[in-house]
Amino acid sequence: MKFHAIDLPNVKYTQPYSIYxxxxxxxLTLIVLTSIPLYMNKSATTSPLTSPTPSLTTKTSNxxxxxxxxxxxxxxxxxxxxxAAGLESVLPSPTxxxxxxxxxxxxxxxxxxxxxxxxxxxxPYPDGPAYYTNETxxxxxxxxxxxxxxxxxxxxxxxxxxxxxxxxxLFDAAEFLEIFRGKSLAFIGDSVGRNQMQSLMCILGNVxxxxxxxxxxxxxxxxxxHYVYTDYNFTMVTLWTPYLIRYSSADPSVHSGDSLMNxxxxxxxxxxxxxxxxxxxxxxxxxxWFLRPLIFYENGGSIGCLWxxxxxxxxxxxxxxxxxxxxxxxxxxxxxxxxxxxxxxxTFSPAHFENGDWNAGGNCGRTKPFSKEEMKxxxxxxxxxxxxxxxxxxxxxxxxxxxxxxxxMETTExxxxxxxxxxxxxxxxxxxxxxxxDCVHWCLPGPIDTWNEILLHMLKTGQKxx
Numbered sequence: 180m181k182f183h184a185i186d187l188p189n190v191k192y193t194q195p196y197s198i199y200x201x202x203x204x205x206x207l208t209l210i211v212l213t214s215i216p217l218y219m220n221k222s223a224t225t226s227p228l229t230s231p232t233p234s235l236t237t238k239t240s241n242x243x244x245x246x247x248x249x250x251x252x253x254x255x256x257x258x259x260x261x262x263a264a265g266l267e268s269v270l271p272s273p274t275x276x277x278x279x280x281x282x283x284x285x286x287x288x289x290x291x292x293x294x295x296x297x298x299x300x301x302x303p304y305p306d307g308p309a310y311y312t313n314e315t316x317x318x319x320x321x322x323x324x325x326x327x328x329x330x331x332x333x334x335x336x337x338x339x340x341x342x343x344x345x346x347x348x349l350f351d352a353a354e355f356l357e358i359f360r361g362k363s364l365a366f367i368g369d370s371v372g373r374n375q376m377q378s379l380m381c382i383l384g385n386v387x388x389x390x391x392x393x394x395x396x397x398x399x400x401x402x403x404x405h406y407v408y409t410d411y412n413f414t415m416v417t418l419w420t421p422y423l424i425r426y427s428s429a430d431p432s433v434h435s436g437d438s439l440m441n442x443x444x445x446x447x448x449x450x451x452x453x454x455x456x457x458x459x460x461x462x463x464x465x466x467x468w469f470l471r472p473l474i475f476y477e478n479g480g481s482i483g484c485l486w487x488x489x490x491x492x493x494x495x496x497x498x499x500x501x502x503x504x505x506x507x508x509x510x511x512x513x514x515x516x517x518x519x520x521x522x523x524x525x526t527f528s529p530a531h532f533e534n535g536d537w538n539a540g541g542n543c544g545r546t547k548p549f550s551k552e553e554m555k556x557x558x559x560x561x562x563x564x565x566x567x568x569x570x571x572x573x574x575x576x577x578x579x580x581x582x583x584x585x586x587x588m589e590t591t592e593x594x595x596x597x598x599x600x601x602x603x604x605x606x607x608x609x610x611x612x613x614x615x616x617d618c619v620h621w622c623l624p625g626p627i628d629t630w631n632e633i634l635l636h637m638l639k640t641g642q643k644x645x
Contacts, residue, residue: 294345296633296642297589301548301596301626307337308624309349316381316623321607323374325622330605332546335622340593340629350632352386356411358638359460363414367451368464369421371528373404374620375462376417379631380406381623389415403450418455420448421468422500423508429474437538439472439487444503447511456517462588462634463508464525466563467619469501477503497559502566509574513581521584523637524571525630526591527564531598532618543618545598554596564591586637590630600625 313319313326321328340347366372380389389406397403402419425446429439455461472486475495483493485500505524512518532541556564568587575585602617621627636642 295343299342301338302341304339311381318380319623323623325605328605328607335600359413360411362459364460365458366417372464418451420450462523498562498566505570525588542616543601549596
């Protein structure tokens with residue numbers, strides 16, 4: 180709009196009518212001049228392409244399209260956001276929260292994948308032992324009560340297992356008992372399995388003690404133990420079966436640590452088959468008994484032997500009978516109609532005899548662990564471990580198809596590094612023979628406590644194997 184100057188008439192002040200007209204024209208002029216800026220300002224700030232409601236403008240480098248979900252009730256200064264991760268503090272958007280949660284889950288999954296629970300090293304733990312001493316736990320049998328029977332050093336109790344890529348949590352006795360409330364647990368195997376059970380009882384003693392009702396279930400209460408934690412309705416037993424399969428003495432008149440034994444490779448031992456269906460969890464293990472002189476039977480006839488010194492007998496490898504025993508064990512568990520328990524295989528526990536065999540002056544006098552760079556799994560220990568793990572993994576596939584839960588507790592590497600933690604000459608059997616060292620079992624307290632830390636961790640995480 181174009182405005183022209185207004186020419187006022189040239190009149191004198193002595194004429195009242197002229198004065199009145201001049202005042203009126205001046206008022207009209209002021210009204211017009213005042214209205215023009217207001218109209219021009221409105222024209223400059225209003226467009227037919229613009230929404231009548233102003234919106235909030237948000238600049239992001241990694242959150243494309245967020246403007247469409249931001250509320251914009253009133254104009255607001257521009258907000259600079261350099262990372263989508265920081266959006267939660269500005270806007271509680273459902274989309275943003277979902278992305279953040281997914282990211283955290285991915286990190287946790289990655290950390291779990293990096294955690295090698297069964298591979299690692301022993302690191303110093305000056306506060307050890309972590310849970311009990313030989314004076315506070317009454318469940319330690321003389322054979323593993325190393326401090327009571329004169330062991331001069333205590334450093335073996337001051338190490339903790341450090342898995343590669345993660346930390347192994349300390350054992351929470353109250354949490355364990357809650358998991359097993361109303362449940363039952365059986366240790367099936369030899370005296371090293373019983374060694375683990377006694378470790379577990381000592382740790383649980385920080386919360387409660389069980390009642391020993393073994394005599395209600397067996398006449399042989401040295402080998403078949405039965406405990407009940409009445410406050411938790413939790414039953415824990417050990418079922419003695421050193422070979423897992425049926426066995427007998429080749430010469431009943433002779434029985435010693437190296438006497439010849441018969442092993443029936445395709446026949447499970449009734450000591451455990453008669454009871455295993457009653458348990459919710461079982462931990463299976465076996466080991467050093469398979470390294471003595473043995474005659475193997477299959478399908479009713481002898482097929483060979485190990486260190487038997489018999490003529491016309493096929494000589495088998497150290498791991499042959501071991502492999503067959505686990506094959507029979509796992510196959511039997513799958514065939515039992517009423518067995519629905521969770522099965523753990525705790526892998527081969529190495530011995531550490533040096534300077535000779537167990538019956539030829541061998542001993543284990545070291546006072547510190549090896550590192551995994553110093554000691555490798557090899558020889559017969561590797562063969563035994565490999566045989567049982569291969570049998571386990573084949574059975575695990577079959578068991579899964581039948582709805583059974585098989586889990587692998589691979590403690591072999593960790594224990595291979597602990598030559599310092601056996602009783603050696605400081606165990607106390609009923610008829611103590613100080614000339615024979617025990618480099619098979621483990622002192623309590625000691626690294627065998629780690630097996631129960633691993634057990635609880637696997638129960639909590641649902642871990643089945645490496």
